[in-house]
Amino acid sequence: MSVQAKMIDDDVLRLREYIEGHVAKSGDQRLPPEPKLSDALGVSRGRLRTVLKRLEDEGLIWRHVGKGTFVGPREAQPDDESWSSSISVDDIMDARLVLEPQLAAEAAVHATSADIAAMDQCLADMASTRPFVPWKRLDEHLHRTIAESTHNALLLMLYDTMRVQVRVNLDARMEEVFTSQTGPRHDTDGEHHLLVDAIRAHNPGKAEQLMREHLRSVRVKLFGLR
Structure with a gap:
């Protein structure tokens, strides 16, 4: 030396x-x-x-x-471009498949009547919305309402961190796939209805399963079989 x-x-x-x-x-x-x-x-x-x-x-x-x-190790910031650039759409979908089914299960345990009413209103608005952009905003609102219905601030923080990456890395692909459709997205809306019904019934196992199936369906629509 x-x-x-x-x-x-x-x-x-x-x-x-x-x-x-x-x-x-x-x-x-x-x-x-x-x-x-x-x-x-x-x-x-x-x-x-x-x-x-x-x-x-x-x-x-x-x-x-x-x-x-x-x-200590560098802390990841949700809106840090240097971190965002290293996150792939596969990473995002994998993260959603890990986190959101668990959020749905927790929502099925903890959701109040007011939470369910907010989900129902969102579903009704989505059913009557034809253009993609307002429908997508309602889709985001529904998923966040489910996260809010866990009544767990830390889980909601994790969800919001993940949503930043969805917005940065995945929105363009969603727009590319769905903008050409003029009517409500019937398959996706149907999946949402089943999911909310499972939360309404306070069935965490079913809610978790349906959220996972829904996200896998979205993944296929966006990227084909994977």
Whole structure:
């Protein structure tokens, strides 16, 4: 090992120890600005950036331009374009198939009469809507109403995070497939009715099954058999 490499390894070790002490003492996940950190470690700014890059590559810290350096893995932000660009439509549909059937099951357990009434109103509006864009807004509203009916704030947050990616990555494909249809989407509307009926009956197993079947049907409509 060269002398330079050994010095960098030593600096990395000192920074690790500094981070552990900083978090333990202050409870703050954000590290001091580079000038202060450089002084605290007794290294040049250039050397500090090399060491920070090493720890970032290891996942110990993450940096956000203009905001600072933070301890831990980088947090995903729903509207962060750098994250969105790495998410495929397959990723989105897989995530929906994992999350939304469970939301439907929870809604079947926890939905109130007001929740069911809101779903019924949405179904009625969808049945009378011909253009795609307003129908799609109602479709989104129905799925979010189901998520809201879990009465679980954390589950709703997960759903909204996923919906951002649907909007960014999947909406264009939906418009391409469905815009040519002039009437209500009868197959999809029928699937929605069965799903809401299962939630109304407080049957979580059936609601979960029907949501999964519905999403698989959507996937076939959008991308063919997969």
